[in-house]
Amino acid sequence: xxxxxxxxxxxxxxTLGSTAMMAQEAAAQAxxxxxxxxxxxxxxxxxxxxPVEEVAETAAEEEGGLVALHKTLKxxxxxxxxxxxxxxxxxxxxxxxxxxxRIIYLSLSKTNTKALLTNIxxxxxxxxxxxxxxxxxxxxxxxxxxxxxxxSRYDEGIDVVEKTVSSYGGVQLGLLExxxxxxxxxxxxxxxxxxxxxxxxxxxAFDKIQQVGDISATVVAGGIKVALLTTLLGLIIAIILQLxxxxxxxxxxxxxxxxxxxxxxxxxxxxxxxxxxxx
Numbered sequence: 461x462x463x464x465x466x467x468x469x470x471x472x473x474x475t476l477g478s479t480a481m482m483a484q485e486a487a488a489q490a491x492x493x494x495x496x497x498x499x500x501x502x503x504x505x506x507x508x509x510x511p512v513e514e515v516a517e518t519a520a521e522e523e524g525g526l527v528a529l530h531k532t533l534k535x536x537x538x539x540x541x542x543x544x545x546x547x548x549x550x551x552x553x554x555x556x557x558x559x560x561x562r563i564i565y566l567s568l569s570k571t572n573t574k575a576l577l578t579n580i581x582x583x584x585x586x587x588x589x590x591x592x593x594x595x596x597x598x599x600x601x602x603x604x605x606x607x608x609x610x611x612s613r614y615d616e617g618i619d620v621v622e623k624t625v626s627s628y629g630g631v632q633l634g635l636l637e638x639x640x641x642x643x644x645x646x647x648x649x650x651x652x653x654x655x656x657x658x659x660x661x662x663x664x665a666f667d668k669i670q671q672v673g674d675i676s677a678t679v680v681a682g683g684i685k686v687a688l689l690t691t692l693l694g695l696i697i698a699i700i701l702q703l704x705x706x707x708x709x710x711x712x713x714x715x716x717x718x719x720x721x722x723x724x725x726x727x728x729x730x731x732x733x734x735x736x737x738x739x
Contacts (some may be wrong), residue, residue: 544657544690548650552697555646558639559704566711569636571601573722577729583732589614602715603722610726614734618675621730625723627720632719636712640705647701654694661690 576599583591589611596608610625665684 467733493621511709529688542658544653545693548653548657548690548697550691551646551653552700555643555650555697555701556704558643558646559701560706562708563711564637565638566708566715569601569715571599571718573601573725576604576607577722577725580611580726581729584729602636603719606632606719606723607726610723611730614730618727618731618734622720622727623714625726629719629723633712633716636715640708643701643708645707647705650697650701651691651694654691657690657694658688661688685723 481701519727576595579595579599580592583595587594593608596604606625606628609628610621613620613624661684
């Protein structure tokens with residue numbers, strides 16, 4: 461009995477000793493774990509803060525670049541001579557205004573000619589000329605206007621309808637090409653003003669040379685700078701307006717081809733309708 465009791469006591473002491481040692485180890489590891497968690501959180505915060513700082517730096521750099529570009533353009537504009545530079549810049553303003561007006565007008569002038577011809581053919585079969593005129597009246601664009609003028613002369617004969625369509629097509633072409641001459645004028649004026657500024661700048665440079673009596677880079681630089689800046693601005697404006705001008709011409713060319721093709725199709729429909737009416 462004493463041996464059993466002694467064995468139990470030994471086992472109890474061993475168990476308590478191991479438990480105490482485990483508690484001590486856990487207590488020693490707890491601060492280390494806490495420090496590790498704190499370090500992980502700090503690294504996560506730094507990682508989150510880095511993209512924000514990069515974005516802020518990028519935005520600041522872009523803003524600084526725009527400000528620097530604005531200051532540079534302003535300085536060059538003044539150095540080129542405010543008078544000639546402003547006059548050349550007005551060519552760009554007026555030219556772009558006319559280009560935008562033409563682009564909007566041409567965009568509104570586009571018509572689905574296939575659908576229009578189909579609706580006119582159905583209207584002629586069901587309601588006659590008046591129904592076809594209503595279809596043209598309710599459709600926007602130069603093609604519908606040409607069709608309306610031609611169909612309105614149906615009572616005078618097929619030949620009159622054909623002549624009316626051809627004549628009114630020329631009228632609509634003139635409306636499509638409206639203000640193009642002004643755009644072409646600004647394209648020519650812009651570099652001309654730049655070259656005029658070049659001549660005046662060179663004259664000013666030679667005047668300074670004559671006054672000083674010596675040729676030096678300092679004396680000549682001011683006049684040459686004015687010459688180069690005005691010419692540069694004039695050429696840039698001419699190139700921009702020329703691109704818009706060519707685009708507008710291409711759109712007009714497409715609309716004219718569409719008007720011619722649809723006019724031929726309209727005459728075929730009218731001839732068929734006239735033959736059916738005479739039977």
